[in-house]
Amino acid sequence: xxxxxxxxxxxxxxxxxxxxxxxxxxxxxxxxxxxxxxxxxxxxxxxxxxxxxxxxxxxxxxxxxxxxxxxxxxxxxxxxxxxxxxxxxxxxxxxxxxxxxxxxxxxxxxxxxxxxxxxxxxxxxxxxxxxxxxxxxxxxxxxxxxxxxxxxxxxxxxxxxxxxxxxxxxxxxxxxxxxxxxxxxxxxxxxxxxxxxxxxxxxxxxxxxxxxxxxxxxxxxxxxxxxxxxxxxxxxxxxxxxxxxxxxxxxxxxxxxxxxxxxxxxxxxxxxxxxxxxxxxxxxxxxxxxxxxxxxxxxxxxxxxxxxxxxx
Numbered sequence: 001x002x003x004x005x006x007x008x009x010x011x012x013x014x015x016x017x018x019x020x021x022x023x024x025x026x027x028x029x030x031x032x033x034x035x036x037x038x039x040x041x042x043x044x045x046x047x048x049x050x051x052x053x054x055x056x057x058x059x060x061x062x063x064x065x066x067x068x069x070x071x072x073x074x075x076x077x078x079x080x081x082x083x084x085x086x087x088x089x090x091x092x093x094x095x096x097x098x099x100x101x102x103x104x105x106x107x108x109x110x111x112x113x114x115x116x117x118x119x120x121x122x123x124x125x126x127x128x129x130x131x132x133x134x135x136x137x138x139x140x141x142x143x144x145x146x147x148x149x150x151x152x153x154x155x156x157x158x159x160x161x162x163x164x165x166x167x168x169x170x171x172x173x174x175x176x177x178x179x180x181x182x183x184x185x186x187x188x189x190x191x192x193x194x195x196x197x198x199x200x201x202x203x204x205x206x207x208x209x210x211x212x213x214x215x216x217x218x219x220x221x222x223x224x225x226x227x228x229x230x231x232x233x234x235x236x237x238x239x240x241x242x243x244x245x246x247x248x249x250x251x252x253x254x255x256x257x258x259x260x261x262x263x264x265x266x267x268x269x270x271x272x273x274x275x276x277x278x279x280x281x282x283x284x285x286x287x288x289x290x291x292x293x294x295x296x297x298x299x300x301x302x303x304x305x306x307x308x309x310x311x312x
Contacts, residue, residue, distance in 0.1 A: 001073065001091055003108045010095055010106050013073075016064050017092045020074060021084045023060045032093045032116070036123045039086050044127045056081060086123060090116040135222070145257045148193035149209065150219040152273060154228065154251050155304075156188050157239050159277055159297050160290065167291040168229075168236035169284075171211040181287055182210045184280040189216060191276035196261065196269035211237060224250065248300065252307030266308050270301055 001013075021029050025038055041047075042055070061080040073088030084092075094113050099106045162168050169185075172178050186206040193200075208214050217237065221228050227243040227250075229236070239247050255266055274297060277284075284290035
């Protein structure tokens with residue numbers, strides 16, 4: 001935007017941006033920092049294309065007048081729909097402050113936007129690093145703890161001694177066989193999650209536990225990248241043997257961060273997981289994926305509880 005503008009042009013741009021903001025935010029402009037957060041609903045790179053398409057379709061049309069504003073401050077989206085950009089909101093903030101001027105003109109100083117520019121840069125930095133920061137938080141055990149079912153599938157693999165391709169739980173392409181495997185997994189995970197996190201009030205959809213499309217395995221892989229292996233070609237699912245100790249400690253620390261969880265709760269939840277696993281072990285073995293050794297399971301329990309005790 002130019003540093004010298006006619007007062008009428010300033011008023012026109014202010015009017016257009018204010019009306020465009022009202023349409024896209026559903027309210028007048030407010031605190032600048034809060035408004036930047038509001039703009040995440042339009043400009044955050046993590047947004048899905050489908051979400052943006054639906055929002056643009058629902059965005060009311062705007063009469064922006066004959067004068068076209070730069071797309072840096074007002075993005076034309078087609079069909080007379082426009083979006084105020086973070087820069088546009090910053091310009092609106094800046095233009096409302098007192099300015100010098102003569103002969104019906106307004107003069108902006110080149111340094112007036114410096115503070116606003118720093119806030120814009122911080123906002124864009126947070127948006128562009130969101131995915132990276134999210135991955136790092138999950139990988140380092142910061143942020144919200146794992147869902148109980150995600151922790152449960154890791155513990156199930158450890159109980160099953162799935163530490164290499166030979167003892168892995170299989171993910172297969174035959175729907176009937178996979179359904180049987182998923183049924184065993186669902187029984188074990190539900191038993192563990194109901195004790196650790198409480199019975200879900202909304203209920204848990206067992207199909208969401210599938211090794212193909214279920215969220216427990218997906219979240220566990222995000223948290224344990226490089227330690228939890230999914231061979232997408234052969235379908236083997238297992239914990240890297242060399243990382244077994246690190247995985248146990250990670251899961252124990254993560255479980256211990258859950259509100260209201262203590263050693264007794266973890267012990268009961270692990271016992272429920274093992275009981276459910278052993279009830280279905282014959283089925284799992286018949287599917288070529290059952291490999292527990294009781295002595296190793298007892299040692300796993302002790303190490304898990306010790307890690308929980310060490311991370312109160």
